[in-house]
Amino acid sequence: MPRRTLTVVVLLGALALTGCTSTTPAVTSTTPAAVVTAAPSGDGTLSIGTLFPTTGDNAASGAAQVAGTELALRDILAEQATPTQPIQLVHRNSAGDLAAAYADLAARGVDLVLWDATTALPADAHSSVGSAALVSLGDFANGGTPLAADEAFTVRLKTADPGLNATSGSAEAYDGLITAALAAVITGDDGGASLDAGWPQVISGMAVCLSWGECVYALGQEQTIDYQGVTGRRS
Known part of the structure; x- marks a missing residue:
């Protein structure tokens, strides 16, 4: 499948969010914790590789996960008035x-790899993707089983791929992409080490936010965030 490139504001650096129209998060913090960071290593482009099954017995779930990431990117685009950051x-x-597949992603210098929500992460995965951060989407699965998308999310998902005949893993893929982009915002860098450092901070703060727009608004108000997306709260 060819590489897909979309231009998106991910607000690396200053969070200039005055005038954002997103819903105010339900819970706020007036004393944000210090941000844990790594030495910047990004190049200004947040490059995310996915490893989903697009052939074989789990191909339907793979297609759903691809659609989930594409829908998440579209939602990020929809929240930004002036796209500048790819x-x-x-x-x-x-x-x-x-x-x-590992070698290709490493050669392309991707910053983060999202692994299939329906299968266990191979033991050699971390050592095979270069300097990229690596996240198993199974970590988003409540009880270890990927969610079947609800009716409303399924309708939205099929705008990304009208031919879908399964939805397993799509919610996890959606939340994985949003979490990666928020990690880049928090650390101000798109490098793999920064994304590793920023990832836990997306889900451990005081301001509960349910979408990209809500979370970015909260960050702009210097709040720490707890992203609870399509898959809900993560422990």
Whole structure:
């Protein structure tokens, strides 16, 4: 599947959010915690690789996960008035030649890799994707089983891929992409080490936010955030 590039504001650096029209988060914090950061290593483009099964027995779930990430990117675009910062999505098949997929993502210098929500993360995955952060979408699955999307989310998902015949893993993929982009905002950098450092801070703060727009608004108000997206609260 070819690389898809969309231009998106991810607000790396200063959070200039005055005038944002997103809903105010339900819970606020007036004493934000210090942000844990790593040495900046990004290049200004948030490049996210995906490893989802696009062939074989789990191909329907793979297609749903691809659609989930594409929908998340579209939602990020919809919240921003002046797109300036690129995000790249690079989809690769986890059910094919996995060694070749690893090598391709590493060669492209992706910053973070999202692994399939329906299968266990291979033991060699971390050492195979270069300097990229690596996240198993199974971490988003409540009880270890990917959610079946509800009716409202399924309708939205099919605007990204009208041919979908399954939704398993789509919610996890959606939340994974949003979390990665928020981690880049929090740390002000798109490098893999920064995304690793920022990831826990997306879900451990005081301001509960349910969408990209709500979370970015809260960050602009210097609040710490607790993103609870399509999959709900993560423990």
